[in-house]
Amino acid sequence: MSVQNLNVHDPFAEDGDPLGDSQDVGSQADYIHIRIQQRNGRKTLTTLQGLPKQYDAKKLLKEFKKEFACNGTLVDDEKMGQVIQLQGDQRSKISTFLIDNGIEKDTVKVHGF
């Protein structure tokens, strides 16, 4: 008969390695990235990448276009997934839009100069 209290019990046994099964250790997968890219002259493009799945990119794009008065498209990239691409530097506008609409501030990352 064994005393239950004396059993050696690993408190972490059932948890496993918390980082083991996720491939993206230290990756930026959970961020929404807002980037800028220069085109010719003083034209720029703004890209929004890493939108969480529960948001409809198409509807969002439509709203962006209306809100910021710019054109834009939805690009399917094999590596990056769906990327919203807008004309002009809309970075700050996008980030405020997203944050105002309930996306947490720390998940939005604005890149660029």
Place this chain on the structure above:
Amino acid sequence: MSEEPMFDPSLKKRKKKQVQFTVDPLGADADPTAPAPETIDDTTTDGAVVDLGPATTHERMKLNGESAVKSTEEDDFKAMFGDSKKKKKKKEIPLDFGDDSGTSTPVPAASTPDAGALGEAIEDLDFSDLKKKKKKKKANLDMEAFEKELKSSSATDADADEDADPTPAVDLDDDADLGDDPFANSSGDVPTSVSIGNEAWLKSDRDYLYPELLGRFYELLHQANPALLSSSKRYTIAPPSIHREGTKKTIFANVTDICKRMHRQPEHVIQFLFSEMGTTGSVDGNGQLVIKGRFQQKQVENVLRRYIVEYVTCKTCKSPDTLLTKENRIFFMTCESCGSRRSVNTIKSGFQAQVGKRSRTRVG
């Protein structure tokens, strides 16, 4: 109007005190007549407001102790690239005088933080070269204003004074970048220079103001442990020197210098720059970085600053004295001063949209 830095008697008093500082720890380029070294630049390069309270106290203690000490790490860090904005400000000031508004109160108010910052900067900023020249020019003007101001010292009401100002419009425009920090005004109003035992609030029954209490705290702190005064060293980096090559390329001449200073591999820095700015480029024969696209110094500076925050300064102790090593495809940053070790994000360039001719990329 209200955006302009208010005039206040306390500021003036402080200045009178300063004139005695002929033994200037700042070297030849600091004019002793310039009412400088006590006030600190209250805005950082990004326009963020740094609390004036502790800084001034800190400074004062420093001067008393005659030890060349730098202010807190935070300010340092923000002021790291701190010249571009200051330069802009400096230019404005002679302009104000040009409009013969020597008595205009915003001017001294505006010029002091500047000068103070300069004094600070000379000690430990690398960017001071550019500033020194301007500073000399300004000194005489400053003195003039100071004298006039002394005469008109009876005026205490800032608003009234400002209304009398003949060139308010010009000032307003020029001081725009000063004006947008609300803290400059409020902290200017508060005498932070109270010594223990005769605080201003003892005589009245008003509430304590935050800057006052903060000043008091620092005073007590430094009295208790003077060792803190000679603490951290400011972390500085030469501003990136950016030139244009043609219309579509930008040359970043001193990458290698900057990398050396940060103790980082140029490749890593360059990779970060490219991924952040969403562009490409190459290193030419002289070790200069050629970036595709048009970028201004300020923009590159911003990106560099972000790099430093992310990959250079220790997150635990804020020290820039760190090493970056790579183990199993993961970069680790080891702090040399506190010994902490943490992994940092790998640099990932994000989605790159198709720019330019489609046919060109298909062929290439």
